Structure formats: C-alpha cells, structure tokens
Amino acid sequence: MTQRSPTRGWLVPALIGTATALGASALYTFAKSREAERRHPPIGRFMTVNGVRLHYLERGQGEPLVLIHGNGTMIQDFLVSGIVDDLAKRHRVILIDRPGYGYSERPRSLWTPRAHATLFQAALERMGVSQAVVLGHSWGSLVAVALALQAPQLVRSLVLASGYYYPTLRADVVLFSPPAIPVIGDVMRYTVSPLVGRLILPGLIKAMFAPADVSERFDEQMPKDLMLRPSQLRAAAEDAALMTPVTVELQEHYRELKLPVVIVTGADDQIADVGRQSERLHRELPHSAFVAVPGQGHMIHHLAPEQVIRAIDRASERVHAKAA
DSSP: OOOOOHHHHHHHHHHHHHHHHHHHHHHHHHHHHHHHHHHSOOOSEEEEETTEEEEEEEEOOSEEEEEEOOTTOOTHHHHHHTHHHHHTTTEEEEEEOOTTSTTOOOOSSOOOHHHHHHHHHHHHHHTTOSSEEEEEETHHHHHHHHHHHHOTTTEEEEEEESOOOSOOOOHHHHHHOGGGSTTHHHHHHHTHHHHHHHHHHHHHHHHHHTTSOOOHHHHHHSOGGGGGSHHHHHHHHHHHHHHHHHHHHHGGGGGGOOSOEEEEEETTOSSSOTTTTHHHHHHHSTTOEEEEETTOOSOHHHHSHHHHHHHHHHHHHHHHHHHO
16 A cells, blocks of 8 residues: 655645745736836836837926936936926926836846946937936936946036945845846746835835935825836846945946036935945045935935935036036
C-alpha cells in the first residue's frame, strides 16, 4: 500500500490557495487602476519622442520654465502646490510626466537621469524650446542636473529643490526596490505591492512633509490612486534602485556646471539630509545660491511655495544679469 506524503498533503492546497489569492489581488488591482484612471483622466496632451509616448502640459506665456517632478509623483504635484498658477503669469511653464509616471509610457530600459535628460531634451526641441530655466524636485533634481550637463545651450539656469546628489546608504532603496526586479517584481506590482502601497502611502506622504503637516491641498487634490497603479509602482521602484548608483557618476561632473544655480530646501528635510546633500552641493558650486527654509520638510514647493517661486525668479534674474 502506497503511503501519501505528508508534505504533498498540504503543499497542493497551499499552492492552490496562493494562486487564488494572487489572482484575486490581480483582479482587484486591475479594477482599482481602471477606476483611478476614470476618476483622473489625462489633463494634458501627448507626444511621442524617441519612441516614448509622453504626457505633458503647458501653462502661460513668456520665458520657458520646465518643472521636473520627483519619484512617485506626477505633474499634478506641481499643479496642486499652487506654484504653477503664479509662475504662468510670466513664464511658459512646461510640465512633463517622467516616463512611467502619470500618463507617460516607460519602455523597458535603464532610465537613468541621463536617459531622462536625453528624452527631455528631444521633447523640448520638439516643442520649439531653445533655452529654459529648469527646476527639478527630489529625484527630478538629478534629471535637471543631467540635462544641464548634456545640453548647456538649452538650460539657462537651474533651480534644485530638495535634491539628492551624493551617494549614501539608504534603507528606502532596499525597501522599495523589489517591484523593479524582472519577473518577481512584475508579479508583485500586479498583486501584493498595490495592496501594501495603500496601507503605507499615508505614512510615506506624512514623512515627505515632516516635520510640517501634510498640506490640505495635497491631501484633497492629489490623485493618489494613480500613484498605486502597477506601471507607476515599477517606475518608482526602478528610480529608487538607481538613486544611489547614479549619483556616483553624476557627482564627478557637478563642477562642470557653469550656469546660475539656486538650491532650495526645507531645513528639516527628513528624506534628503540637507547637510550631506544640498549644503554640500552649494559648497561644491561656489557661485550657487542656497536657501534653507526653517521648519520645513521635503515637499518644499507645497510647504513654502513663495520661497520656491522666489528661487525661480532669482535664477531667471541671474541669467539676465549675467547676459547684461
């Protein structure tokens, strides 16, 4: 008489249960993603550049100003902050969803800041922009720097907000990178990652604003459900995984920046250490201007919008003064 293996007795039901749970999670994720897109449809226009379909928005007229958002967000991050309405009175404000965020595509590739910069340069040329002031927030500051290094004739001046510029050991890189892993990450971001994301997102947002409170406008108007779609989770995970490695290469070139640079940050930023990042960059760029707003955290454009607007105006004025 053949005895049944004890392991086989529980393994098959466990596998069936796991597959059922993953399938249910995938269906839930698909439904929530479609619901998020129905509630928050594209707000801009589309163009295809270098084979990548980009979602972008323009506001106002005047000197071109490009705003580059950070990791995990999208162009609504700047709109919700309120700075675009003011800046559009004297600038042609251009906002582009970085690949994988909002409604921009993200083909499988190594999306370093330099790869982003190459795409942005082509997009801006397509839009007829020959020179622009460029602001990058957080991870977007790396893209802004890369763009200035690669296309100095395009970038008139830089505003770097709450940036990360030098490699450090970061726990969040380890924690948030798994959805970027091929195959395993694909399964995660269509099943468990969106569920976990819904649980931890409020805490992550709180940390980005800390020690200040989350702004009411962000809490009420930011389309947070779009941030939890599988496509955006992959983009955020890939950017998190690359954050430290890419700074190893970029930091060797910061002194090549000869254009006006204004660095602005919350003095109590709990995401990017001010002393190790923004202050260090300011010391490395002797002609840069540095503004640290006391009591404010990482989301400086929400917490101190007037200071960010002033930094942009200052960068623009420094360009004109230099030209004169």
